[in-house]
Amino acid sequence: MNYESGDMYAITDDSERKRSRRWLIIGAAVVVVLILAFVLMRPHKPAAPAGAGPTAPQGDQLPVVSVGVPGNNAVARQVAATGSLAARVEMPVGVAGEGGRVTAVLVQPGQWVGAGQVLATVDRSVQTQTAASLAAQIRVAQADATLAQSELDRAMKLVSGGYISKADIETKTATRDAANARVRVAEATLAQQRAANGRLDIRAPAAGLVLSRSVEPGQIVSAGSGVLFRIAKGGELELKADVAESDLPGIFVGAVATVVPVGGTASYTGHVWQLPAVIDPQTRRGTVRIALPFDRSLRPGGFASATIQIGANTAPVLPNAAIQTDAQGNYVYVVDKNDKVQPVRVTTGEVTDAGVAIVSGLAGNERVVLQAGAFLSPGQKIKPVLKPMTATK
Known part of the structure; x- marks a missing residue:
């Protein structure tokens, strides 16, 4: 009876193994069917020609890039300088x-x-007493002169009667003249003393x-x-601005300058009133003197920066984001007629609030990539979106 039970358990285990193997086969078949269905339903792309590179994105897959036509703008030529404030005179x-x-x-x-x-x-206590003494001497001299004049007048009345000789008249006249001279000397001495007192x-x-x-x-x-x-x-002040030798030829007397003291935001308008006569042989810089009107906010000895206007010219102006830089210098991406970007070498000039002036490299009528230039490659095709730019022809 024990043998029969063992055979029964053996038959049961064998049935379970067959059932598990059957389910595994069914699952594998379902997976194979699903893979085949996915492959058959996926859309097929045409085969690329032999030797062709990676396929470029088409249609909506092209990158959308902002471009602009810069034209030609009036760009003010400026010279930046720094220096210290001082009294003009x-x-x-x-x-x-x-x-x-x-x-x-x-x-x-x-x-x-x-x-x-x-x-x-x-x-001036001592000097005051000296002046008083001199004033008294004037009164003494005036009294002597008055007495001498009286004696001369009496002698003139007696000369006609022969009581006094002409020699006595001449003596009394000389005495009168000497007395008047002493009065004038005393007056001059007093005036000198009073002037000296005033200079105290x-x-x-x-x-x-x-x-x-x-x-x-x-x-x-x-x-x-x-x-x-x-x-x-x-109350007139000036800024003694240090300017590089290469910038001096464009600066002229009367040029308008905007001065901003360090630590403040207020600006003050002045003008160049003197150009340097010499150049420092070590620093190769000269001192341009900018006259400023009186203002209590300006303090001599303070440090300030200046922007000197030296004229204007016309040039394309681009935002700073449009300019790329590499080891060879600056360049921008220009979009050609096939909407492909091509690098163009440029030379930059003045930097203003409007943007960066392009001195050379652009005529102003090109479509220039304004943003995202760093993510593009030469010859890459894009979907350009034209942005308006202010320009003066």
Whole structure:
């Protein structure tokens, strides 16, 4: 009975193996049918000619690229420069007289002063007494002159009666003249002293802006004390701009310049008033002086940049994205009549807010790729989309 059970189990295992093998065969057949159906239903492309390269994209598969016709625009020629701000005419002010102890300083840096305005006063107590003494000497001399005139008048009345000789008259006349001369000398001496007293006051030689002061009340000053105040005449400033030697030939006196101080966004309009007489032999640069009107925002000694307008010309202008660069220089992609892109070497010029001027390489009537040039290849066919560009013929 045990043998019969073993045979039964053996028959059952064999049936299971046959059933599993049958399902595997059926699954494999289904997969083969599906693969054959996919191959038969897929559309067939015509065979490429022998030796042909990769097939180019057709129709909607061509890349859509923006192109433009730049034309010719008026491009302002500019020269960029940097430099420092300074007073156009700086007036150093010191002691003009004999000096002394400073009693008061009446102005501060940044203050506007008029011509002849007192900047500081110097003690004049001794000089005042000297002037008073000289004034008294004038009165003494005037009294002597009055007395001499009276004596001469009396003598003239007596000369006709023979009481006084002509020699006495001449003597009295000389005495009167000498007395009058002493009066004039005393008056001149007093005027000289008063002028010297007036020079004790330190005054502004002309109207302008006080830039600095180096004197304090109580300080002893003299003609050897050096500069006590610095004044910008008329408040006029200038930018001493360093310009490369190659850019100097195009700059002329009167050229308009836009100056922007470092750290600010405000711009100021000035004009070139002086060109350099010499070129620095080491830096090969010259200093162009740009006059600027008075403005409290401009401070001498500050650093600023300038853009000098030196004329204008016409040239195609392209956005910066249209210009490509390689080891040989700059180039742009131009679309030919077959809508294929071809590289064209160009020389760039002025860079403005409108774009980059093309000095050579383009006539202005070409269709130029404006964007995505870096992703194109020479001879590649594209689908160009023309974009309007502002141009002046």
